[in-house]
Amino acid sequence: MASTSTPEFRHIFVIEDQKARRIIALDEPTYSIGRESSNDIVIYDRVVSRHHATLVRIKPSPKSDNYSYRILDGDLEGNHSTNGLIINGQPAESHDLKHGDVVLFGSDSKASYYIISTSLEIALFNPVEAEQFEGSMRLSEEDNRSTIINDIPENINPVQASVDLLRLSSFAELNPNPIVEIDYSGKIIYLNPPASIKFKTIHQESLQHPVLAGLLDQVQNVRGNLLLREIQVQGEIYEQYVHYLSDSQVIRSYLCDITQRKQAEQSLAQHTFYDILTGLPNRALFEEQLAIALAKAQRDSSALAVLFLDFSNYGRIVNAFGLNCGEYLLKNVAQRLTETLGTDGLATRWQGEEFALLLKRPGDQAQIIQSIEKLLARLQGLLEVSGQPLHLKGRVGIALYPEAGADGPTLLKNAHTALEQVQDQEYYSYAFFSPKLASKSNLLFRLENLLYEALEKQQFYLTYQPLLNLKSQKVTSLESLLRWHHPELGEISPVNLIPLAEKTDLILPIGQWILRTACHQNKAWQNAGFSPLPVAVNLCLHQFQQPNLVEIIAGILQETQLDPVYLTLELPETVVMKDPEYSQKVLTQLQELGIGLCLDDFGIGLGGLSCLQQFHINTLKIHPSFSADLPNNAINLALIRHIFNLGHSLNIHTIAKGIENNHQVDCLQDLQCEEIQGFWFSKPLKAENISEFLAQHPV
Structure with a gap:
């Protein structure tokens, strides 16, 4: 056999x-x-x-x-x-x-x-058969009587006594882990020493003790297989291996203390799936939960919403109070998000001060708006840092499933696109994604790539528009204007060009190119024998707020050998008033270099008079809307008269822009306007045409 x-x-x-x-x-x-x-x-x-x-x-x-x-x-x-x-x-x-x-x-x-x-496996889970014990312990008859049989009480079965004595020297007795046995009626029939030490109340609690609770309920379900579960006893966590030995009607449990392992796993999981600073789920866990929520929404034909949240004034607060304050704010935001969303949502710190949110049961659009307004109000609640009251101003972009996307990456992308829309619109706090936004975002992306190409392949060029003194009829200065000629698209409108560049980081290298090119060209005209003229260069907010702006301009002037008095920087009043303290410092440094300063588009911002009060400005350029209907618009006529009077009183050079016809010129002369700019005198000219123009007009 x-x-x-x-x-x-x-x-x-x-x-x-x-x-x-x-x-x-x-x-x-x-x-x-x-x-x-x-x-x-x-x-x-x-x-x-x-x-x-x-x-x-x-x-x-x-x-x-x-x-x-x-x-x-x-x-x-x-x-x-x-x-x-x-x-x-x-x-x-x-x-x-x-x-x-x-x-x-x-x-x-x-x-x-x-x-x-x-x-x-046998040592841990198999019952010990009496025949095996008899075979393993078969000694001489004399030895048997002297070591085991003589010590057995009369009422104890000799075979059972052999089992008990062998157990004293067996694996179970020497094992450092607890081992517990009960019979099918729930009676405890064996505890090894570690079990007796660890589970001191097991006899009193019996089947209510965590080690024994529920074991009898599984007798019919397990059918000879192992049952593995985790239990907690007085703060310690055990992995319990339970073997149902139906032949001997015994339930044997082998327990391993895994408390340290579980703590390590929890610590690892915390670092792997949670943001260390805020304690919120990180991006990986958020994306996993979003995928699960989408699967449920697809199955149930229900809705969900993905949101991106940031704060318009976070950067200013951090600059004022430091990075520790920023971390405090982020922790506070995380706590308030968790409390507000509850079990119906999930939040993650996406990056920096940006958070992503998942609303599992968002309701209709009106309910979503109500939830967002409640959330923003909760986040805007009073915070105090170093005794100073602070209010965070939140902005939210929203993408709804299934309208704004059928998968996680698409919903996240579109929610972020909606947030960017809010960032562009200063007076709105939230926006829903729409296909129109996607089209605009895609167009911006394509144009941004074209801008990179234009800068690399030198498709940009400058034109220069002369300014005229009405009394002397002489050219007083030139304003440099950026133009873009694409080999396939042709001329790109300057109306779209600068705002597009300002939406990207390219405005900084483009701005330096404009400044360097204008200074080189002005120096070239001077070297060619033309009378020196100031050339004006426009600066936007991003350029003006560069930390090293003064150093960049000083370096370009030194590189081109242009005298600073022949460079004028034009700044809109909205740029100057964005951060008055910073503006005061930078404008003072620029004036110390000898550079001229011009306040552009005067009259349409909210801080025009305040600008004149706080800053020493050489020149004003009045916004073209004030001169557009002269002399027929009585309101504009009165306003522009007062602006000229103000300029004369403060000894500030005042220029009227957008002058296109004789009626405007006659009216401005009556108002004692000194200088004009516009198509009436000259349209913007390429550099090669300026030489001819200057030869025909006195300077």
Whole structure:
């Protein structure tokens, strides 16, 4: 008769899903895995496919007794699962399993594969048979009587006494981990020393003790397999391996203290999936939860919303109070977001002071607006830093599923596009994504690429518009104006060019190119023998707020050898008044270099008079709207008269812009306007045409 030897190793599959944690001993040739009950191994998770994977036993050779298992994505007919397999963090369609491999089927479902020694399994979980003890302890009859039998009380079965005595020197007694046995009636029949020390109240609490609670309920369900669960006893966490030994009517538990491991896992998870500063989920966890929420929304035909949130005044607060204040604000925002969203939403710190939010049950648009206004009001609540009251001003971009996208990346992108729209509109606090916004964003992206190309391939050029003194009829200065000639699109309108460049970081290198080119050209005209004239260069907000602006301008003047008095910088009053303290410092430094300063588009901002009060300005350029209807518009006539009178009183050179006809010129002469700029005198000219123009007009 052939002997049936026990395999040296056992193959164990530990399943963890939404329902439970189970141990399955693998010995069949194949196992189907999925959420349908017809599978050999059922995964209780709706994200898992009906037939998600297949385990196949493989042998190195037909005659070999050793084998392992290969896991395949989908079934044996070639049908793949929806979400695929992630094995040890990497996607795979097929994988030969090794000890310790971890297989992810979904966000909440995984399996671990182990190869364990059969002898260890027997030592831990198999009942000890009396015949085995008798065989293992068979001594001479005399020795037997002297060491065991004589010490046995008359009412104790000798065989049972042998079992008990052997147990004293067995694996269980010497094992440092707790081992507990109960019978099928719930009576405790064995505790090893560590169990007696660790679980001092187990006899009093009996089946209510965490180690024993619920074990009898699983007698019919486990059917000889291992039950693996985690329990907590007085603050310590244990992994409990439970084996139901139906032949001997014994339930044996082997417990491992995993408290330190769980603490380490929690710490690792905290660093892996949570933002260290705020404690909020990080981007990886947020995107995972968004994918799960989308799957549910698709299944239920329900809505959800993705939001991006930032703060318009965060940078100013950090500049005023420091980075520690910024961190304090972000922690406070995170706490308020968590409290406001509750279980219906999720927030993450996306980057910097930017947060992404998920609303799982957003309601209709009116309800979303109400929720956002409530959220912004909560975030704007009073904060105090160093005794100073602070109010954060939040801005929100919103993308709705399914209108604004059917997947996570698209919804996130479109929500951020909506936020950028709010950032451009200073007086709005939120915006919904729309296809029109997407079209505008795509156009901006394409134009930005064209701007890079234009700068690299030198498609930009400057024109210069002369200014005329009405009394002397002489050219007084030139204003440089940026132009762009694209080889395919032709001339790009300057009305669109500068605002587009200001929306990108390219305005800084473009601005330096304009400044350098204008200074080079002015010096070239002087070297050619023309009378020196100031050339004006416009600066926008981003250029003016460069920390090293003065150094850049001084360097270009030195490079081009242009006298600073022949350079004028034109600044809109809105730029100057954005940060008066900063403006005062920079304007003073520029004037110390000898550069002229001109306040452009005077009259349309909110701080025109305040500018004149706070800053020493050489020149004013009146916005063209004031001279457009002269002399027929009585209001404009009165306003422009007062501006000229103000300029004369303060000894500020005042220029009228946008002059296109004789009626305007006659009216301005009556108002004692000294200088004009506009098509009536000259349109903007290319550099090569300026030489001819200056030869024909006195300077």
